[in-house]
Amino acid sequence: MGLFDRPDQPWRAPRGESAVCGVALFVVLMVVWLLNSGHYTTLMVGFGVASSLFVVFLSWRMGIVYREGLPVRLLPRALLYAPWLFKEIFKANVDVARRILTLYEPNISPRLFDTGVTQKSDLGRVIYANSITLTPGTVSIGVRGSYIMVHAIAEEVADGLQEGEMDRRVTWLEGAGS
Incomplete structure (x- = not known):
């Protein structure tokens, strides 16, 4: 069992809603990153993309990306x-x-x-x-x-x-x- 594996949390997103919420979370994180950063060089935007993807990955693996946690609706x-x-x-x-x-x-x-x-x-x-x-x-x-x-x-x-x-x-x- 790996570092991020949890026996009670399957890797697949339940009914696809977690994937949609994950994309929405990524967009929100990137907007916040860009607004707070104020630097729009390729390197800084790359850091923003990398850190946003990492947070989305961790959130998804922890099972906290779901409809009520990120109510896009x-x-x-x-x-x-x-x-x-x-x-x-x-x-x-x-x-x-x-x-x-x-x-x-x-x-x-x-x-x-x-x-x-x-x-x-x-x-x-x-x-x-x-x-x-x-x-x-x-x-x-x-x-x-x-x-x-x-x-x-x-x-x-x-x-x-x-x-x-x-x-x-x-x-x-x-x-x-x-």
Whole structure:
């Protein structure tokens, strides 16, 4: 048995999806390499290709190149979800700044609560929890089953989150709420 051989992991990609995800991973790694490198000589691009291929090979052999680990299928919907999320982040930034910079008494009433999730996959729940945390004024503390524990800066912020708009959009993003 060789260095990279695992008895529980066959060399062939299951149902071809691992090969597609491997190619997508290679493309993503190369784009990141090229953007971070800033040098486009043959030697540097060759190093990028070699290191990207090596990472894809190791990832494939470790069995971590699969649909949910590299969700290429979410990309079209993610391109529509991202602007909405950026808008929500901007609005929440303005709200938090207003609460903090109020000259008299800031309107801050911290609250800890559970909010339900409708996502079917772990990836969907992680995207939802991260979206909550990215939005100023809220922090995801933990995911337990079909609930996320959230800390909010104020009652109104918690109520806004519990209305479920973000949950519906993330469910749509993962494809379960088409």
